[in-house]
Amino acid sequence: MxxxxxxxxxxxxxxxxxxxxxxxxxxxxxxxxxxxxxxxxxxxxxxxxxxxxxxxxxxxxxxxxxxxxxxxxxxxxxxxxxxxxxxxxxxxxxxxxxxxxxxxxxxxxxxxxxxxxxxxxxxxQGATLPPVPTLPDKVRERWGQRADAIAAGVALPPPLDLSLRDPAATTEWTERLGGISLAPGHVRLPRGTPVEALDGFREGAWWVQDLAATLPARLLGPGEGRRVLDLCAAPGGKTLQLAAAGWEVTALDISKRRMERLADNLERTGLYARVVIADALNWVPEAPFDAVLLDAPCTATGTCRRHPDVLHRIGERQIEEMTQLQARLLARACDWLSAGGSLVYAVCSLERAEGEEQARKVPLAPNPIRADELPLGLSPENGSLRTDPGQLGEQGGLDGFFIARWSHS
The missing domain is CATH 1.10.940.10 (NusB-like)
Structure with a gap:
């Protein structure tokens, strides 16, 4: 039975x-x-x-x-x-x-x-769990002094973040959806909200994107018709941001299935980008770009709030594999910048090997991230930005990212 x-x-x-x-x-x-x-x-x-x-x-x-x-x-x-x-x-x-x-x-x-x-x-016995989950020993060792704060952010799944096609309408959409906003072009709603039933979905007024994931594209500023390469673009939130900010976007990714999702979102939002399905390690552009955004493949340990499996399946082997790929992609991205162009590198990882240690190897002039470019409550450190799930805790937290920016002389 x-x-x-x-x-x-x-x-x-x-x-x-x-x-x-x-x-x-x-x-x-x-x-x-x-x-x-x-x-x-x-x-x-x-x-x-x-x-x-x-x-x-x-x-x-x-x-x-x-x-x-x-x-x-x-x-x-x-x-x-x-x-x-x-x-x-x-x-x-x-x-x-x-x-x-x-x-x-x-x-x-x-x-x-x-x-x-x-x-x-x-x-x-009335067994209970502690207020904050205990991280596995090897994870605590890797994350060091940040481990306790990160663990506090892991205790609950994340809220729902939306990126707006028109940042000027932030107040309007925050009120219409009954959410809060932590930055222009951002609305946050409680977790469990059914996305496709929300006001504005069918008309393409917004797309789902964690607040931290919006920061790399924000750091490139308005496009004003300039050319940008969104390298490793799928599932496409950053492509949509860049197109909405006035960039002429080339979105490149190796995954046909994930790029179909990007194409669907471009159609839904009425935004445009040139979509290229190719391996970035073999592809060669026709001309240099004014900017390159490399949101590189990574271990994704920064998404541990929504994907707690990363706490148990990611180890030194996976980190080493990712760092080798990231280094190769960074080298190609640097070669594809025009004079005066900007490179933003980002990973949704909490591992220093994928973030700070990769950034030290980039042969370009650092273009330090400024506090006034970031949502209130976030601050750069040594010119780069490190977010983690323990930050902005009272507002619902955010994913863990490392982000850095350079200029081509």
Whole structure:
């Protein structure tokens, strides 16, 4: 007999397995893991359970270990099932009896009795989670002094940020949508807001884009008809920003599927850019550009609020692979600038190897970022900008980025 809600829990367990054992992103794993889950609500629940289990995994495991005589192996199935049961009870306000009814069927025999005993013991003890999730040890080591502040920003999924096609209409759209604005051309709404139902979606008045992700394009200023290359452009938020700011945009990316999404957003917003699907390591432009924006491929650890899987699947190997690619892309971007042109380099990563250490190798004249170019509450350091999820916490935080800017003499 089918148990209501069981397919969603089985899917959540499969998502955890894909992330922790195979190193996949939740996005990569979703199509397979959710294939037998019917309805958007249950699919959303499965992703929410897996996300909260990953966000709080260190603390959930500490609770599990406190209630077992012999420590369960890291990859033991009962541990993963207990993680999703506890994530529901302690983070998603699922009644304990419902967590048991939909969790224990994922196990058989002795493991089922073990999971039942551990979960029941913790519930009777009134188990709770700390206010801020504990980061994995290796993550804390990499992030150093910033780790505690970042962890505070990871505690909750992010709000919904919108970028406006017309920054002059910021006040109007903030009022129409009932949100807040932290910068011209930006509106922030509570998380969970259904995007396509919002006023202005069909007419292309805005697009979804985290506040931090808007900063690289902002730092190039108004285009006034000048030529800019948006290198590694997909999914396209920065291309839309640059086109709206009056730049003549060439948007280049290797992913045909993701560039189709960009093309759809260009059509929806009525903006124009030349779309090129090519490998940036082989492509050669016809002429230099007045500006190049390189939002480089990276480990994306700065998106840990919305993608907590990065806390568990990113390590030194992935960082090294990304830094090698970034260095090659930076070298090409520098060669494609005209005299007097500007280069902005950005990564949505919290790793110094992908940010500050890459920036030191760029053979161009630094063009320091100024405080008056940034939203209130953000400040440059040594001419570059480092954002993280712990900043602007009272307003809902933002993703972690490193951004730097140079000029071609």
């Amino acid at each position: 089918d148990i209501p809600g069981l397919p969603a829990r089985r899917a959540a367990l499969n998502l955890l397995d894909a992330v922790l054992r195979r190193g996949e992103t939740m996005e990569q794993a979703a199509s397979g893991a959710l294939s037998r889950v019917r309805g958007d609500a249950d699919r959303g629940l499965a992703k929410a359970i897996a996300s909260e289990a990953l966000r709080w995994r260190v603390d959930l495991d500490a609770l599990i270990d406190s209630a077992t005589r012999q420590r369960l192996p890291e990859d033991a199935k009962p541990r993963a099932v207990l993680e999703i049961m506890l994530a529901q009870a302690l983070r998603l306000e699922t009644p304990p009896h419902a967590a048991i009814a939909t969790g224990l069927p994922l196990l058989t025999g002795g493991p089922r009795r073990l999971a039942h005993g551990v979960f029941s013991t913790l519930m009777k």
